[in-house]
Amino acid sequence: MDTTWRTSLWRQYGRAIDMLEHAMRDCPDELWAESMWEVKPNHPGVRPVDGSGGGGGAPRVDNGSIQVFSAFWYIAYHALFFLDYHLSGAAAEGFAPPAPFSSAEHEAGILPERVYSRAELQNYLGHNRHKCKATIEALTDEQARRPTPRGMPFGELLLLSVCHVQEHGAQLNMFIGQRSGSA
Numbered sequence: 001m002d003t004t005w006r007t008s009l010w011r012q013y014g015r016a017i018d019m020l021e022h023a024m025r026d027c028p029d030e031l032w033a034e035s036m037w038e039v040k041p042n043h044p045g046v047r048p049v050d051g052s053g054g055g056g057g058a059p060r061v062d063n064g065s066i067q068v069f070s071a072f073w074y075i076a077y078h079a080l081f082f083l084d085y086h087l088s089g090a091a092a093e094g095f096a097p098p099a100p101f102s103s104a105e106h107e108a109g110i111l112p113e114r115v116y117s118r119a120e121l122q123n124y125l126g127h128n129r130h131k132c133k134a135t136i137e138a139l140t141d142e143q144a145r146r147p148t149p150r151g152m153p154f155g156e157l158l159l160l161s162v163c164h165v166q167e168h169g170a171q172l173n174m175f176i177g178q179r180s181g182s183a
Contacts, residue, residue, distance in 0.1 A: 019169035079168035086161035
């Protein structure tokens with residue numbers, strides 16, 4: 001793969017990861033576990049479409065407990081988890097995030113067992129930054145064309161993934177600005 005494309009892709013990822021890192025660093029402690037928007041019980045990420053609990057968990061019936069899915073820390077965690085997952089080619093088989101995180105926490109209807117600390121998420125961000133840089137530096141044309149389980153070439157998944165990190169980084173920064181009066 002042409003060096004210009006790898007360099008450009010890494011610059012975009014670097015900026016997106018930096019934006020996410022700044023939001024995590026700048027979030028006031030009192031906003032870390034705050035919900036950023038109302039989560040509806042019928043949202044697909046809250047309850048599996050078939051109505052079961054998903055992954056062995058109990059179905060969600062408590063509107064209060066599901067608000068964690070829009071908590072500041074959870075949105076940061078979600079962005080980091082899926083960055084890691086997408087960098088792995090979005091193949092569930094063989095993918096495992098680093099401890100203390102779990103793949104099961106991202107199955108529909110599963111609430112996380114606890115709030116992850118800023119330090120835990122910053123460590124995960126560092127892990128992802130290193131993995132992202134190494135993945136892009138080693139990216140070949142053949143790897144970029146390789147189909148993923150999502151039905152798109154790995155190169156396209158990388159483009160989609162950087163947009164996903166940018167989206168959530170922007171949401172987090174906007175929330176901080178709206179709630180604390182600083183951007």
